[in-house]
Amino acid sequence: MGCDRNCGLITGAVIGAVLAVFGGILMPVGDMLIEKTIKKEVVLEEGTIAFKNWVKTGTDVYRQFWIYDVQNPQEVMVNSSNIKVKQRGPYTYRVRYLAKDNITQDPEDHTVSFVQPNGAIFEPSLSVGTENDTFTVLNLAVAYNNTADGVYKVFNGKDNISNVAIIDTYKGKKNLSFWPSYCDMINGTDAASFPPFVEKTRVLQFFSSDICRSIYAIFESDINLKGIPVYRFVLPSKAFASPVQNPDNHCFCTEKVISKNCTSYGVLDISKCKEGRPVYISLPHFLHASPDASEPIEGLNPNEEEHRTYLDVEPITGFTLRFAKRLQVNMLVKPARKIEALKSLKRNYLVPILWLNETGTIGDEKAEMFRKQVTGKINLLGLVEMILLSVGVVMFVAFMISYCACRSKKVK
DSSP states (O other), X not given: OHHHHHHHHHHHHHHHHHHHHHHHHHHHHHHHHHHHHHHHHTSXXXXXXXXXXXXXXXSOEEEEEEEEEESOHHHHHHHOOOEEEEEEXXXXXXXXXXXXXXXXXXXXXXXXXEEEEEOEEEOGGGSSSOTTOGGGOSOHHHHHTTEEEEEEEEEOSSSOGGGTTOEEEETTBSBOSSSSXXXXXXXXXXXXXXXXXXXXXXXXXXXXXXXXXXXXXXXXXXXXXXXXXXXXXXXXXXXXXXXXTOGGGGGGOOXXXXXXXXXXXSEEEOGGGTTTOOEEEESGGGTXXXXXXXXXXXXXXXXXXXXXXXXXXXXXXXXXXXXXXXXXXXXEEOXXXXXXXTTTOOSOEEEEEEEEEEEEEOOHHHHHHHIIIIIHHHHHHHHHHHHHHHHHHHHHHHHHHHHHHHHHHHHO
């Protein structure tokens, strides 16, 4: 009877040890299987999950415009008064609904090239007025429709998954020809996705043709998006800092007057990529800009939550599942003797024209599919690993304690 009991306790302890060992082994093996599957599915080639969503996004993307309506144009022209503005909007368009075009794989250098057709459909139900509102001046849809962005050439990740979606060339060049030194480089992806297995310490670099430069985002917080854990990355104020505050930005300062000898911050002169037009970009309402930019403008209310840019990235796949891109278009207005409306001006103005908010969030159907195919399987595997390890350890400890207790009684 004592032998049977002891044998049973030892057997239980052995089973517990086996379960614990199996659970421990399953952790690296499971992680290896997940890594292998992810590496296969994020490659940009026919038949993968990434390629299907890359060719044509399943997310509804909207671009909203707020127009700055100048309330006192006569006062400004005659007296060089502060400009009083009132934002009017949003005027909303659905964008990025067209599939990538001219997709060409190059098996030799493991790249895929494409152009991104632009299209805009006005959404009256999401807008405060019509496209014909009198102050609009420019028909925003016409300015965007029937154009294309590219040609882009990006790495497909076939030979090296850490390069997937990273831009190799844009319009046939590795540099932009707008900026001196390294500021002219085309870095990172187009922000729609990033190489997989994103860590919080990683700086996400991406190129935006809207602002004619590469930029970056850093980790801010963990977010739960429709049951999917994502990392929120934000554009730091340091990215818009003056060279005095951030020496890395010295090559983005290309003129000395408006920038006050490169001491102003938060505003970028992109005239070189706008055919010489005096266009400056900033964050909406001059968020993170130096006071001299907004001082002559009344009616601005910068707000971090409403006016910043962020990316919500699923860290395992590197897919951007939600984003908000915000920027403001400004025009430099200077005294000009030969222009009637400007000849009485006594100072320069950076006049905000409009700001835009481009947003996209993974749809409910896509989110459910993502949970089932990616996060659900990973969570289930993790749960099985923990159960096996925990149950095994508990069984082993419990049966060994019982065995030792029985042996102690027998000795007595």
